[in-house]
Amino acid sequence: MYHQYLYSNISKFYDLFLYLNNYKRAVDYFVKHISLPENQHIRLLDVGAGTGLYTLAIFKRFPNAQVTAIDISENMIKKLQTNVKKGSSAKSVKTIISDATKPIRELEGDVFDLIVAGGLLEYVDPDLTVRNLTRYLKTGGLFFNSPVKNNFWGRFVGLTMGFKPYSKEKNRKAFTDNCFTHIKELVLPIKYFPISLVKEGDLFRKDNNLNIKKLE
Numbered sequence: 001m002y003h004q005y006l007y008s009n010i011s012k013f014y015d016l017f018l019y020l021n022n023y024k025r026a027v028d029y030f031v032k033h034i035s036l037p038e039n040q041h042i043r044l045l046d047v048g049a050g051t052g053l054y055t056l057a058i059f060k061r062f063p064n065a066q067v068t069a070i071d072i073s074e075n076m077i078k079k080l081q082t083n084v085k086k087g088s089s090a091k092s093v094k095t096i097i098s099d100a101t102k103p104i105r106e107l108e109g110d111v112f113d114l115i116v117a118g119g120l121l122e123y124v125d126p127d128l129t130v131r132n133l134t135r136y137l138k139t140g141g142l143f144f145n146s147p148v149k150n151n152f153w154g155r156f157v158g159l160t161m162g163f164k165p166y167s168k169e170k171n172r173k174a175f176t177d178n179c180f181t182h183i184k185e186l187v188l189p190i191k192y193f194p195i196s197l198v199k200e201g202d203l204f205r206k207d208n209n210l211n212i213k214k215l216e
C-alpha cells in the first residue's frame, strides 16, 4: 500500500516536517487537555504511533505513564525508539509492530486507561478499527482521536500522504456506535497555524462493552 511505502521512507524527515508546521506544539496542546490527573500512573496505548510525538507528549504531562506504542511501519517504530531514548527522562516504551485494525496478539489481556490515535483513522476503516481497539480500553477509559479535517487543506494533505479524510460525523459515529460517549471537541487556537487548518481532536469515554457489534 502507498502509505506503508511512504512511512517506511519518510521516518527520518517526519519530525522535522511536523516541527515546521507546528504539529509538535499542537500535540502538546491536545495532550494538555486530556482530562486525567497528572500524577496518575496512566497506562497509554498510542496507536499509529509513528515517531512517537504523542508518546513523548504524554511522558511530559504524565511522568509516571506506562506507554505501549503500535505502528504498522517498522521504520517509524525504530525512529520512535530512538526519540524516546533521546528524551531527557529516558522512559521505556513497549513497542509493537502490528496492524491496528486486527486483534493484537501481544496485547492479549492488557487493558489501558487511555488510547490515542493521531492521524491513524484516515488510513483505515474507522468503525472496524475503533471496535477492534475498544477491547484494550477499560470501562470509563478515554480515547483521544485526532483526525485530519475534511476541508480543502485536509484533502490536499491527504493527496500527498495517501488518504482521504472522513467527515467529522463519520469519525464520531465510529465511536458512538461502539459504546463511547463524546466528551469534548478540542479546537486548535489560531496560534497553531498552519496545522490548525488541518487537525482537529475529539475525546471520548468508553461506557461499557454491551453494545459492541460482534467482530466477524
Ligand SMILES: C[S@@+](CC[C@H](N)C(=O)[O-])C[C@H]1O[C@@H](n2cnc3c(N)ncnc32)[C@H](O)[C@@H]1O
Residues within 6 Å of the ligand: 003, 004, 007, 047, 048, 049, 050, 051, 052, 053, 054, 070, 071, 072, 073, 076, 098, 099, 100, 101, 117, 118, 119, 120, 123, 124
Ligand atoms: C500521520 S502518521 C501519525 C503518526 C503519529 N501518531 C503522529 O501523530 O505524529 C500515521 C501513522 O499510522 C501508521 N499506520 C497506518 N496504518 C496503520 C495500521 N493499519 N495499523 C497501525 N498503524 C498504521 C503509519 O505507519 C503512520 O506511522
